Amino acid sequence: MDLEDWSTRLKVFADATRVRLLALLEQEELTVAELSAITRLAQPRVSTHLAKLKEAGLVRDRRAGVSAYYRFDEAPLDPAQRALWLALSTGSDDPLLRQDAERVAAVLANRAADQNWADSVAGDMERHYSPGRTWEALARTALPLLETGDVLDIASGDGVLAELVAPHARRYVCIDTSARVVAAASERLRRLGNVEVREGDMHTLPFADASFDLVVMMHALTYAAKPAQAVAESARVLRPGGRLLLCSLARHEHKAAVQAYGHVNLGFSSKELRKFVHKAGLDVSSLETVTREKRPPHFEVVSLIAVKPGIGNGDSGIAKANAKAGATA
Structure with missing residues (x-):
């Protein structure tokens, strides 16, 4: 200008x-x-x-x-x-x-x-509020459309996302570093028989290679000391054809505003996220800024979806489950 x-x-x-x-x-x-x-x-x-x-x-x-x-x-x-x-x-x-x-x-x-x-x-x-028109109601209405297979939720917190998504998954595993948060998630999710809540580190995931169809990292990277390594670990535990869903604050300079939340990083640019994913061997299928907060300092959120290469999506657990269901119909 x-x-x-x-x-x-x-x-x-x-x-x-x-x-x-x-x-x-x-x-x-x-x-x-x-x-x-x-x-x-x-x-x-x-x-x-x-x-x-x-x-x-x-x-x-x-x-x-x-x-x-x-x-x-x-x-x-x-x-x-x-x-x-x-x-x-x-x-x-x-x-x-x-x-x-x-x-x-x-x-x-x-x-x-x-x-x-x-x-x-x-x-x-x-x-603006209107009776019944809430984001939770919208999510719970739309979630049955999903086919998630075996899901790993990294830095899952006290299980809010798991509570929504797990009923539509075959298996749902939550992992977080905080023992107190893990205990709270276990209490919240105790009625869901397909959910496992574990304490663990996103940089060294305690799972075998190719264990999951979907790995979710909702704002996990803001707490990652080594974000590239955390993404690489996510890619390792994905099955061929599986997907990584990642969202993060966009790169910002508002250190004071996030200090109370214990953020290790001040967000990431789209270029940085793409680099992490490519280095981990995944193919980016979607990368965009999905929201900008109305109130100052107007944080933006970047969303990324990446796929682990394979022989089509037929290698993923979702595809195998669907094929088995079709064969027995």
């Missing part, structure tokens, strides 16, 4: 009213009238500032009937400008920002009273 573009962005961030509007639009999609009610500014003044923000590429709008809903768009910001915005939006203890944030709920309640629920949250539905 050249100096002229930088100057434009700095002028935007130097205006207190525009910072107030951006802080609100980062959290919610709002109309001019709603922004006016929250900030106690006249609608023409709000409109003027929104036009400037839109011209700078920091705000996008969405039409719904006669209304226009505005949202902060961070996509045009480069990393340095995102850091600047983060400092502005989280580093200030200005009373106006606090008052604005406190008024949002009432404005959204008024919107909901004037519309049906679906219309009031259109375009932002996943962030």
Whole structure:
């Protein structure tokens, strides 16, 4: 970005009213009238500032009937400008920002009273509660579609994922380094007869080669002293045709924000994850950033799926089980 573009962005961030509007639009999609009610500014003044923000590429709008809903768009910001915005939006203890944030709920309640629920949250539905519409309900409804075979869950924690997935697996093994966490997982999962919970190290897995159809590493690598070795061990215990499902925080610089969680690493770039997997002898079938958190510091999560080469997928335990079922039908 050249100096002229930088100057434009700095002028935007130097205006207190525009910072107030951006802080609100980062959290919610709002109309001019709603922004006016929250900030106690006249609608023409709000409109003027929104036009400037839109011209700078920091705000996008969405039409719904006669209304226009505005949202902060961070996509045009480069990393340095995102850091600047983060400092502005989280580093200030200005009373106006606090008052604005406190008024949002009432404005959204008024919107909901004037519309049906679906219309009031259109375009932002996943962030609002509705009876029965939870991520857990969605997961439990969709999980029967899976065929997972024999599963190893590395750094499995207290078994939340296992509780969801194990009923749809032939065998499900949890492994974690913490004795206390393993005990909690054993208690949570005690009713599931196909689950085994073990204490162990992801860098030296206590399993024979080619033992599993699916290895899951959900944020395991953030606790790995030697992440490449942990991925190599996952590949070792996979059967030919088996899959590795891995997710991790994307590379970040927010050490203080994760210090309390005991993270050993500050996330990984897609390039780093691909390198680990290729070195382990796996083929990447999917690698993408799947989510970016709404609240600062806006952590991103990278998801990777890789397959262990074999003679087709016929070598995997899932395929063998399906073939056996077909032969006896």
